[in-house]
Amino acid sequence: MNASFIKRIIFFVFFAIITGNHLIAQDFELAPAKLLYSAEPGENQSKTISVKNHGSKKQSFLFAIYDYIPSGNGGKNVLPPNTTKRTCANWLNINPSFFDLNPGEEKTITVTMMVPSNEYMSAWCMLYVQPVQEQTAANVAKGISAGMKLAGRIGITVNQTPKSNTNQQVKIYNLKEIPATKQGTLTFSGAIDNLGESITSCKTFMLVTNLETLEEKKYSEMELETFPKNTREVVFTIPELLPKGIYSIAAIVDYGSKTSLEGAEIRYEVK
Template sequence: MMKKMVVSCLLTLFSLGVMAQSASISPSRFYFKQAPGESGIQLLRVTNNGEKPETFQISFANFDSEGNQGKTSLVDDDFSSGCAHWLSATPAFFEVAPGETKDVEIRIQVPSTPEALSVRWATGQVRLASERSALNERGADVTGMQIIQTFQFLFHVFQTPPALQDMKEASVLSFQNVTEGQDAQVTLLMEVENSGTAIVDCVPYLDVLNTVSGETERIMNKPFSILPGGKRMVRFLLPEAMAPGPYNILGVIDYGSRTDLAGAELNIVVD
């Protein structure tokens, strides 16, 4: 059975000392498009915004995203869609002075094997650890457990073979009004599925038409990505100031296709 551990985009254990530390990374996503047997390099920027030198370490792990809520979990090294074992960082262990930025090479080495013909993904972990000075100061005769305060940033890596770059396809599984009782805002839910073989980066929006006045409005929502075979639930909140009356609403997902969009239509009445 595959072991999993829930992970969020920023894992943090706070203490008063750690809260005073400040660091950042950029970008948070890497998109590689290497053919089998090829390698590729992109740069990760790690910035120390604190007031003292800090040491960082980079490692890689596989992740999966089940369900339709956009949550991810770390999975075993043998995960069939993972590429953590293809990734490396140079340097993988380094120090950054206060106010400085370190450029790190993130390299992917794609093997010349059949597994290189499918989309792969993984996550990188940039960890900052405090020194173990507290335990040393207690002396060798003192026993006990020491808590090492650390925090880590995650970035995601996606590898798409060139042959699959134009194989994007998404569909809307459902689009419904889920407003309850006397809710101040009309709430709509849309479930989207990646029905293709490539990762899709989705931009969701609504085209809202008042069928009496003819007035139209476009309502944008936050972009998101869906892995092949995955699903995602998108929540839309209509403006509270909408005039009462009947509306025709077209929910649209722009998933990066050059020719197609995914969408669904809904008619509602705002009281």
């Protein structure tokens, strides 16, 4: 099947369900949901993906690579490959990138990261797998483009940070109260800046201290990912109203640093 044939495709909207570390679409399953590489410059590193056909018919599958820009709310703005500064789209080799699966059959795909010798920075991209069908003669006669029709797709995040890249620096600031979305709760927002050069996983939580009784409570624990030179918005929820008093409300970020935790604090009075 030639390249021009594969390029003539029609995209359809799909819905995918993330279950644990597996991605499940209507008729196929993909695992894991994320590929994390730590290859040094000039080094090759391989990971595997499993694809399983849950449909009742033989199905063809195709891999495609895209770039993305992390958004402030934790989402991804997907873009064509090799169009962003920190792309690793050209560093991937997928074997095989096109294959068939019988009903109930599962296949292991090898994805190799080949890092150029001068690339020390973190890089990332998206890897999509999508079932495909050849267009029938009847559809072509109706004016539908000849070639291949894509029935849906699900994506895997691909992150690459050299093991020697230990430049991690995270800062949280601009902590403030915002309108609560649910009655009987308190909501606060903050901003997390990744000032380093490494994709960094963070654990965050809110620590509330009654300054009169010194009683402390921890709320809104979560884990998130931050990207170099990007700002991530974070929302903390206290699922109850606080009694009268004066409080210290601190948003804490633990990113595995050997130094002290990062935090932002405000005074909060309940009258």
